[in-house]
Amino acid sequence: MNLWEDTPAVAPKRRRGRVLAGIAVAAAILVPSAAMAIHQFPDVPDSNPFHDEIDWSVDAGIFNGYADGTFKPANNITRQAAAANVQRMYNLFAGTSGVIASDTPFSRDSADGTTYVDVTGMTTTVVIPPGTSGRIVADFSAESTCVQDAGTFFSGYCKVQILSNGSAMNPTLSDDFAFDSSDNAGESFASWESHAMRRYTGILPPGTYTIKAQAAAARGTSFCIPPCTPSTVDNTLSLDDMVLTAQVLFADS
Numbered sequence: 001m002n003l004w005e006d007t008p009a010v011a012p013k014r015r016r017g018r019v020l021a022g023i024a025v026a027a028a029i030l031v032p033s034a035a036m037a038i039h040q041f042p043d044v045p046d047s048n049p050f051h052d053e054i055d056w057s058v059d060a061g062i063f064n065g066y067a068d069g070t071f072k073p074a075n076n077i078t079r080q081a082a083a084a085n086v087q088r089m090y091n092l093f094a095g096t097s098g099v100i101a102s103d104t105p106f107s108r109d110s111a112d113g114t115t116y117v118d119v120t121g122m123t124t125t126v127v128i129p130p131g132t133s134g135r136i137v138a139d140f141s142a143e144s145t146c147v148q149d150a151g152t153f154f155s156g157y158c159k160v161q162i163l164s165n166g167s168a169m170n171p172t173l174s175d176d177f178a179f180d181s182s183d184n185a186g187e188s189f190a191s192w193e194s195h196a197m198r199r200y201t202g203i204l205p206p207g208t209y210t211i212k213a214q215a216a217a218a219r220g221t222s223f224c225i226p227p228c229t230p231s232t233v234d235n236t237l238s239l240d241d242m243v244l245t246a247q248v249l250f251a252d253s
Contacts, residue, residue, distance in 0.1 A: 040054075040055050040058060040065070040071075041054070041065055041069065041070055041071040042069065042070060043070045043071055043072060043073065044071050044073055048073065050073065054071060054073060056131045058071070059130060059131045060092055060129060060130050060131045060132075061088055061092065061130070062085055062088045062089050062092065063085060092129045092130075093129060095125070095126060095127035095129075095208075096126055096127060096128070096129065096247065096248040097126060097245070097246065097247040097248065098124035098125055098126045098211065098245070098246045098247075099124060099243070099244070099245045099246075100121065100122060100123065100124045100243070100244050101242065101243045101244075102120070102121035102122065102242050103240060103241050103242075104120060104121055104240075105238065105239070105240045106119050106120050106215070106238070106239040106240070106242070107236060107237065107238045107239075108158075108215050108216060108217050108236070108237045109217060109234060109235075109236045109237075110216075110217040110218060110219040110234045110235050110236070111219075111234045114216055114217065114218065114219050115216060116159070116161060116214035116215065116216045117214060117215065117216070118212055118213075118214055119160070119212070119213040119214060119215050119239060119242065121242070122140070122212060122213035122242055122244045123210060123211070123212040123213075123244075124210075124211050124212075124244055124245075124246055125208055125209065125210050125211065126208075126209050126211060126246045126247065126248055127207070127208050127209070127248075128204055128205065128206045128207055128209070128248050129206060130206045131206065132206060132250055132251075133203055133204060133205055133206070133250070133251045134203065134204065134248045134249050134250040134251050135200055135201050135202060135203055135204060135248075135249050135251070136164055136169070136200065136201045136204065136209060136211065136246055136247070136248055136249075137198065137199075137200045137246070137247055137249055138162045138164070138169060138198070138199050138200070138211050138244065138245065138246040138247075139196065139197070139198045139199075139243075139244070139245045139246075140160060140162055140196065140197050140199075140213045140242070140243070140244050141194065141195065141196035141197075141242070141243050142160075142194075142195060142196075142239040142240065142241060142242040142243070143192045143193065143194055143195075143239070143240045143241045144158070144179065144180045144192065144193060144194075144195050144237065144238060144239050144240075145180070145188070145189055145190075145191055145192055145193070145236075145237075145238045146158035146178075146179075146180040146181055146182045146217070146235055146236070146237050146238075147182060147188060147189055147235065147236045147238075148182040148233055148234070148235045148236075149233050149234050149235075156181065156182030156218060156220060156233060156235040157178035157179075157180070157181045157182060157218050157235065158178065158179055158180045158181070158182075158215070158216070158217045158218065158235055158236075158237035159178065159179055159215065159216045159217070159218065159237075160179035160197060160213055160214065160215045160216075161199075161213070161214050161215075162197070162199040162211065162212070162213050162214075162244075163210075163211070163212050163213075163214060164201050164204075164209050164210070164211055165209050165210055166210075168199075169199035169200060169201050170199060170200050170201065170202070171199070179195055179197060179215070179237075180193065180195050180237065182235055189236075189238065192240070203251050209246075211244065211246040212244075213242075213244050215237055215239065216237070217234070217235040217236060217237040218235055219232060219233065219234055219235065220232075220233045220235075
């Protein structure tokens with residue numbers, strides 16, 4: 001319920017080819033298959049089999065064109081230029097995942113309000129790089145207890161949601177979703193259990209996205225048989241040993 005040696009110089013041209021091939025392979029793995037329709041260089045016509053990949057790599061800042069406005073796609077690449085390209089590609093994709101962990105206890109009592117509040121420390125960021133699109137998948141896990149008022153009978157529960165730039169990630173929560181439940185008043189502040197959840201977004205454009213976890217405890221009404229008067233029943237959510245992870249899954253098209 002509610003979790004990529006260098007060896008002494010022997011054949012420079014051949015070695016450069018290997019480096020360039022390595023970049024091409026890495027790009028093929030990392031670059032989404034979405035076609036780039038922009039035509040940037042006169043020496044890279046639409047008929048060039050690598051037209052879209054070249055345009056994308058320039059847009060993303062991995063490669064640069066020449067001052068005369070050409071790309072010179074058949075030129076050899078030097079080792080120093082290859083190193084720069086690899087570094088740029090690493091920098092581009094380094095922010096596509098995020099993780100944060102905390103062992104600082106968090107507590108939320110419905111007597112203090114039933115609205116969602118930020119879980120302390122549970123915020124991270126991910127980046128969808130330029131020229132790409134994708135969805136974000138986030139996971140939240142924690143040790144938790146959900147304790148309801150003593151001496152009441154009520155199916156109490158406590159909730160967690162994950163937000164991306166302030167919007168709840170899918171599936172969005174119904175009012176009766178429980179990250180943890182009170183087990184019909186069976187839980188105590190000593191009955192810690194491991195709970196986890198996963199949420200995702202739709203396809204998103206390039207940008208920086210803040211991912212955070214929020215929590216709330218539900219408030220209910222005790223069960224009684226008239227003429228008794230039902231009373232308000234509060235729940236207290238406690239979280240510890242929390243982990244929030246988020247990663248970008250690139251769109252296929």
